[in-house]
Amino acid sequence: MRTLLLALLLALPSASLAGERVLVFAAASTTDALQEVGRAFTKQQGPRVEFAFGASSDLARQAVAGAPADVFLSADTAKMDQVEKAGLVQAGTRVELLSNRLVVVVPVDSKQKVASAADLRGVKRLTLADPAAVPAGLYAKGWLEKVGVWKELEPLVVPTLDVRAALAAVEAGRVDAGIVYATDAAQSKRVRVVLTVPEAEGPRIVYPVAALSRGKDSEAGRAFVHFLAGDTARSIFERYGFIVLSGKPQP
Amino acid sequence: MIEISLRLPLARFALEIDARFTSASVAVMGRSGSGKTSLLESLAGLRRGARGRLVVGGHMLLDSAVGMDVPPEERRMGYVPQDSLLFPHLTARENVRFGVRKGRPSRVDEAVALLELEPLLHRYPVTLSGGERQRVALARALATDPALLLLDEPLAALDVALKERVLPYLLRIRDEARVPLLYVTHQLGEARVLAQEALLLEEGRVRAVGPADAVLGGVTRGLLGMEPEENILEGSLERPAEGGLRLRVAEGFSLWVPDAANLAAGVHAAYAVLAEDILLSVGPLTGVSARNVLEGTVRRSEEAGVGDRVLLVEVAGVSLAVRVTEGAVRELRVVEGSRVFLAVKTSACRRLR
Amino acid sequence: MSEGELPLVFFSLTVAALATLLILPPGVAVAYGLARWEGAGKGLVETLLSLPLVLPPTAVGLVLLELLARGSPLGRALDALGVEVVFTPKAVVLASAVMAFPLLVRAARSGFEEVDPRLVAVARTLGDSRVRAFFRVTLPLAWRGVLTGALLAFSRALGEFGATVLVAGNIPGRTQTLSLAIFHRTQLGQDAEALRLAGIATFIAFAAIYATEILSRRRGARARA
Numbered sequence: 001m002r003t004l005l006l007a008l009l010l011a012l013p014s015a016s017l018a019g020e021r022v023l024v025f026a027a028a029s030t031t032d033a034l035q036e037v038g039r040a041f042t043k044q045q046g047p048r049v050e051f052a053f054g055a056s057s058d059l060a061r062q063a064v065a066g067a068p069a070d071v072f073l074s075a076d077t078a079k080m081d082q083v084e085k086a087g088l089v090q091a092g093t094r095v096e097l098l099s100n101r102l103v104v105v106v107p108v109d110s111k112q113k114v115a116s117a118a119d120l121r122g123v124k125r126l127t128l129a130d131p132a133a134v135p136a137g138l139y140a141k142g143w144l145e146k147v148g149v150w151k152e153l154e155p156l157v158v159p160t161l162d163v164r165a166a167l168a169a170v171e172a173g174r175v176d177a178g179i180v181y182a183t184d185a186a187q188s189k190r191v192r193v194v195l196t197v198p199e200a201e202g203p204r205i206v207y208p209v210a211a212l213s214r215g216k217d218s219e220a221g222r223a224f225v226h227f228l229a230g231d232t233a234r235s236i237f238e239r240y241g242f243i244v245l246s247g248k249p250q251p
Numbered sequence: 252m253i254e255i256s257l258r259l260p261l262a263r264f265a266l267e268i269d270a271r272f273t274s275a276s277v278a279v280m281g282r283s284g285s286g287k288t289s290l291l292e293s294l295a296g297l298r299r300g301a302r303g304r305l306v307v308g309g310h311m312l313l314d315s316a317v318g319m320d321v322p323p324e325e326r327r328m329g330y331v332p333q334d335s336l337l338f339p340h341l342t343a344r345e346n347v348r349f350g351v352r353k354g355r356p357s358r359v360d361e362a363v364a365l366l367e368l369e370p371l372l373h374r375y376p377v378t379l380s381g382g383e384r385q386r387v388a389l390a391r392a393l394a395t396d397p398a399l400l401l402l403d404e405p406l407a408a409l410d411v412a413l414k415e416r417v418l419p420y421l422l423r424i425r426d427e428a429r430v431p432l433l434y435v436t437h438q439l440g441e442a443r444v445l446a447q448e449a450l451l452l453e454e455g456r457v458r459a460v461g462p463a464d465a466v467l468g469g470v471t472r473g474l475l476g477m478e479p480e481e482n483i484l485e486g487s488l489e490r491p492a493e494g495g496l497r498l499r500v501a502e503g504f505s506l507w508v509p510d511a512a513n514l515a516a517g518v519h520a521a522y523a524v525l526a527e528d529i530l531l532s533v534g535p536l537t538g539v540s541a542r543n544v545l546e547g548t549v550r551r552s553e554e555a556g557v558g559d560r561v562l563l564v565e566v567a568g569v570s571l572a573v574r575v576t577e578g579a580v581r582e583l584r585v586v587e588g589s590r591v592f593l594a595v596k597t598s599a600c601r602r603l604r
Numbered sequence: 605m606s607e608g609e610l611p612l613v614f615f616s617l618t619v620a621a622l623a624t625l626l627i628l629p630p631g632v633a634v635a636y637g638l639a640r641w642e643g644a645g646k647g648l649v650e651t652l653l654s655l656p657l658v659l660p661p662t663a664v665g666l667v668l669l670e671l672l673a674r675g676s677p678l679g680r681a682l683d684a685l686g687v688e689v690v691f692t693p694k695a696v697v698l699a700s701a702v703m704a705f706p707l708l709v710r711a712a713r714s715g716f717e718e719v720d721p722r723l724v725a726v727a728r729t730l731g732d733s734r735v736r737a738f739f740r741v742t743l744p745l746a747w748r749g750v751l752t753g754a755l756l757a758f759s760r761a762l763g764e765f766g767a768t769v770l771v772a773g774n775i776p777g778r779t780q781t782l783s784l785a786i787f788h789r790t791q792l793g794q795d796a797e798a799l800r801l802a803g804i805a806t807f808i809a810f811a812a813i814y815a816t817e818i819l820s821r822r823r824g825a826r827a828r829a
Contacts, residue, residue: 061793125691132776133792158691158773173674174690295729323728330729336722340744349740350730395730 003052003062021048022220023068025059027075027207028129028162029100029136029181033240034073037233045227047220055162057133063088063212070221073097073209073228075135075163080208090211090218093225098207099243101182102139102197107173107190114194117147117201120177126156127170127178129163136163140179142203167191181205183241206245253277253399253433254306257313259293261286266293266455276425276432278446278463280439286455287435288333291401294433295330296323308398308431329392329400329430334408335384337376343387344372350395358428362390365423382413386420393428400424402434406441414441421445439481440523440603442467480526480561480572483603490516498522498600504567507542508600521603526561526574528599532592533583543595547571549587552580564591613804616782619693620761623700624754627708631757632750635712636742640721657706661766665699668771695772696779700761707760708753711816715749716742752816759812762805 003025026034031053038049052059052069060079063069064086072088074080083089104120106112114120131137137159144150160166163180170178171190178191185193209228211221227233234244252273259266266286279287293301296312301320305313307328312321337346347368351357363369366386376384385405392400405421406414418441425432425445436442442449442463449466451459459466486500488508496510498520508522536544547566554560560580562573573593575585585591638650656664672689673679682689689695719742727737743750765783772779774788782805789798 055791057793058791061791130774130788130791132788155778158775160773174669292725295725297725297728322733323725324731324733326729327731328729330726332722332726336720336726338723338727338741349727350732352731355731391730 003054003059003067020046020220021050022070022218022224024049024051024071024073024224025063025067025069026051026053026071026073027056027059027135028053028164029075029184030073030098030207030242031164032187033183033237033242036236037228040232040236041224041227044232045223047223049224053162053164055129055134057130057135058162068214069212070214070218071209071211071224073207075100075205075207076138077206077208078138079135080210083212084210088212088214090213090222093211093222095209095225095229096206096245097209097228098237099245100205100207100241101199101243102136102143102179102202102205103182103185103193104177104179104195104197105167105170105185105188105191106177106194107170108192110173110176110192112176112194114177116195117144117149119195120144120156121149121152123156123176125158125175125177126153127158127160127166127175129166129180130159130161131157132159134162136166136179136181139203139205143179143197143201146203147201186241207242252306252308253431254304255290255294256304257290257293258302259286259289259298259300261289261455264455266290268450268452268455268457270450270457270460272433272448272450274431274447275429276434276446276448278442278449278467279433279435279452280437280442280449280467281452281458283437285452287452288403289455290452291330291403291433291435294399294401295328296321296326297330310398327395327398329395329397331385331388331392331400331402331405333403333405335376335381335388337379337384337387337391339376341375342372343368343374343376343379346376346387347372347390347394349391356396357394358396359390359394361428362393365393365428366390366420380413381409382417385409385417389420389424393424393430397430400430400432402432404435404437407437418444439467440483440601443483443521444603480574481523482526482529482571483521483523484569484600485519485521488514488516488518488520501567501569504545504569506595506600507597508602509597511602522600523603524571524595524600526572528595529571529573530594531562531564531573531575531579531583531585532594533585533589534592536592536594539594541594541596543593543597545571545593545595547591547593549585549589549591552585552587562591564593566593609801609804611777612780612782612785612801613808615693615780616762617808619696619781620700620758623697623704623761624708624758626697626701627705627757628754631705631708631753632712632743635709635750635753636716636738638709639713639716653709654706656703661703661764661768662770664702665767665770668695668699668702668767672771690771691773691775691779693772693779696768696781699767699771700764703764703767704757704760708757711753711756712746712750715746715752718749719745748819748822752819755812755816755819759809762808762812 034051038051041049056074056076056079060082063072063083072083104114120126128140129137131141141150144153158175160169163184166178167180167184167188169175171188182196185191209225211218211225237244255268255270257266257268266289268290279290281287289298292298294305301313302315303313311319312326313319347363348359351359366389368386368390371379371383406417409417424430434445446463449463450457451466484498484500484506486498489497489499491497496508496514498506498508500506545566547564549562550565551563552560560575560577562575564571564573670676671678674683689698723741724737727741732740763783768781769784774780774784782801786798786801789801
C-alpha cells in the first residue's frame with residue numbers, strides 16, 4: 001500500500017527534517033481538493049505536504065499501528081474517534097471541517113434511470129466503498145437502510161477498497177451504478193449523476209480533521225490544520241463541491 | 252515373406268535397403284550405427300520418415316507411392332527391444348497380456364508355456380532377472396500373434412550363461428511357434444545358430460544379403476566390426492582311442508574340444524573359438540599346454556580396433572581369425588604369406604550346437 | 605470454527621478444487637506436450653506459460669478484467685449469452701485457475717519426463733493407439749507427478765488474492781475466499797478473527813504441501829528400485 005511505502009520512506013530521513021514536511025492522511029474523496037490546498041500551503045508557508053489518500057478506516061488503522069502521520073482528515077467521526085482514543089490527537093486541534101452529499105452515479109453512456117432509492121432494485125450490480133468499514137459505504141448503507149431497501153440491495157453490492165475505487169468501477173462500466181460523494185462525481189467525466197440523496201433521507205456527513213502527535217507534536221501539522229480552516233482552503237474546497245462547516249474547534 | 256524397399260534419412264547417412272526374405276529367420280548384422288535398429292523401427296512403424304515399400308506376409312505396411320503408411324498399432328509386428336522394456340507398473344502376466352484384446356487373435360497361453368513363465372507371472376519386472384525379463388518381453392510380443400517378430404539384440408544385455416539359457420527359447424519360437432524372426436545381432440555365433448538368411452548392413456546400405464551360411468561365412472568377418480570375433484568351426488565329433496572329444500573340421504584339421512558325456516561320436520556339431528583366444532607363433536610350438544597346435548598360412552592382415560590386428564590364417568583350407576597386437580605383428584614380422592603356428596586351448600572351444 | 609467461518613472455508617475449498625479440476629485436463633495435455641515435443645517456439649510457449657508465476661498477481665487479474673470487461677469482444681459475447689463472470693464465484697475460480705496453471709504444468713511435466721518414451725513405442729507395437737498408450741502406460745507411470753501438480757495447484761488456488769480481488773471483488777458471502785477474508789478482517793480491525801482464519805489457511809496449506817512431500821519421496825524410491 002502506498003501509505004506503508006510512504007511511511008518507510010519517511011522513516012529514513014533524520015529528525016531535523018521533520019519540521020519541513022507534513023504527512024497528511026486523508027479520505028480518498030478529498031484527493032484532488034486537498035492536493036491543491038497542499039500546494040497553496042507550501043507556497044504560503046514553506047513546508048512540503050505529502051499525502052496518503054485512502055479509505056479513512058484503513059488510514060485510521062495504520063495511524064493507530066504507528067504510521068507517522070502528522071494530520072488526519074477523516075470522512076467520518078467514528079474513525080477520528082478511533083484515532084483520538086489511541087491518544088494520537090494533539091489537544092485542541094480537532095475540528096469539524098467539511099461535509100458532503102451522497103449521489104448515485106451510472107456510467108456516462110448508460111440509459112439507467114434512478115429517481116429514488118427504490119429504483120436501484122432494477123440494477124444488476126451496485127458498488128459502494130466497503131459498507132462494513134469505509135465511511136462512504138457506511139453512509140450509503142445508512143441511507144439505504146433508512147429508506148428500507150438495504151436488505152433487497154445487499155446481494156447486489158460489490159464492495160470496494162475506498163470510494164474512489166467505487167467511482168472507478170462505475171467509470172469502467174464494470175457495475176451498473178454506484179453510490180459515491182457528490183464531489184467524486186464532479187471530478188469524473190465518465191459518470192453521470194442520476195440521483196442526489198436528499199438531505200432529509202441522507203445521513204449527516206462530517207469530515208473531522210486533527211493534527212496528530214507521534215510522541216513529539218508536529219508544528220507543521222498544527223499549522224496545516226489551521227490553514228485548512230482558513231479562507232484560501234475554504235474557497236478551494238467549495239470549488240470542488242465540498243460543504244465547508246463553520247470550523248469551530250471541538251472541545 | 253518379407254519385402255523391404257526402404258529409404259530413411261538418418262543422422263550421418265541414409266538407409267537404403269532393397270531385400271527380399273523367404274525363410275523363417277533373418278539375421279541383420281553390421282557395425283554399431285550401421286542402421287540395424289533403424290531398420291527394425293521402420294518395420295515396426297516407429298519411424299515417421301520412412302519411404303518405400305514394406306510387405307510382410309502378404310500385408311502391405313508401407314507404400315509411399317500410394318501414400319500408405321500403416322500406423323504401428325495396426326502392423327502386427329512383435330517388437331522386442333534391446334532392454335526388454337517391460338511396463339514397470341504391471342506384473343509379468345499383465346505385461347504379456349498387454350496387447351491382447353477381445354476380438355483380436357491371442358496366443359497368450361502358448362507364449363507363456365513356450366517361454367516357461369508360469370512361476371513368474373505374478374511378479375513385477377523390477378524383481379526379475381535380465382533373462383527372465385527378456386522371456387517376458389518375448390512372450391508379450393508373441394501373445395499378439397504377430398506376423399513377424401522383430402528382435403533387437405535380445406541377448407546382448409545378458410551374460411554368457413544367460414545367453415545359453417535364452418537362446419533355446421528363440422529357437423523354439425522359430426520352430427514350434429512358427430513365427431518368423433527378424434533378428435538384429437552383433438554375435439556371429441547366435442546368428443549362425445538362428446538364422447537361415449542374413450542381411451549385412453554397412454552405413455545404411457546392403458553389403459551382403461542371402462542365405463546365412465553364404466553371407467556370414469568367410470572373409471567378410473572382419474568387416475562386420477563385431478567383437479569379439481569368433482571362429483565358427485563345424486564338423487563331426489569323434490572319440491579317439493586315447494580318450495577325450497575331438498571335432499573333425501576338415502582333412503588334417505581336428506580340434507580337441509571339452510568333453511561332455513552326452514555327446515556321441517559321429518554327431519555333427521559346431522564350436523566357437525574367439526579370435527583373441529588363439530595364440531600365434533612364427534616357429535613350431537613344442538611343450539605347450541594347449542592340446543591344439545595347428546599349422547597354417549597367413550592370408551590376410553587387417554587392422555582391427557586400437558592397436559590390434561586380425562590375421563586370417565588358412566589351416567587345411569579353413570579360415571581362422573586370430574587377433575594379435577600391432578606390436579606382436581611387427582616384432583614377429585608376420586606378413587601375408589607367412590607360415591605360422593596356432594595354439595588353441597581345449598577350454599577355449601565353446602559348443603554351439 | 606465459528607459460524608461465519610465454516611461456509612467461508614467450505615467456499616474456499618470448493619473454489620480451489622473446482623479451479624484445480626478445471627485446469628487438470630488442459631494442464632496434463634500441455635505438460636505432456638512439453639515433455640515430449642521439441643520444436644520451434646517451444647521456448648516461447650514455456651515462457652508464456654510461466655508468466656502467471658512471476659507476474660504480480662494483480663497484473664494477471666487486471667488482464668483478466670480487461671478480457672472480460674463489458675466492452676471487450678469476450679465480454680460482449682458472454683453478455684449476449686447471459687453469462688456473468690466478473691464479480692461472481694466464476695471469476696474466483698477463473699483467477700485461481702490461471703494463477704495455478706503453471707504450477708500444475710511444471711510438476712506434471714517432470715512426472716512425464718521420467719517416463720521412458722520407448723515404453724509408449726512398445727505399447728503401440730502391441731496395438732495401442734497413441735491415446736490408449738497414454739492412458740495405459742504414460743499416465744499410470746507419471747501419476748505421482750500429476751498428483752503433485754494438482755496439490756500444488758490446489759494450494760496456490762487456495763491462497764490466491766491479487767488476481768481474485770481484482771476480477772471477482774471481495775464480496776462477503778459471494779466471492780470472498782479465505783485469503784480475501786483475512787485481509788477484510790484486518791481492514792475491519794478484527795485482528796483476532798483474521799489470525800484465526802490465517803491459522804486455518806496455514807493448516808490446510810501445510811497438509812497439502814506435506815502430501816506432495818510424501819509423494820515425491822515415493823517417486824524417488826521407485827526410481828531407485
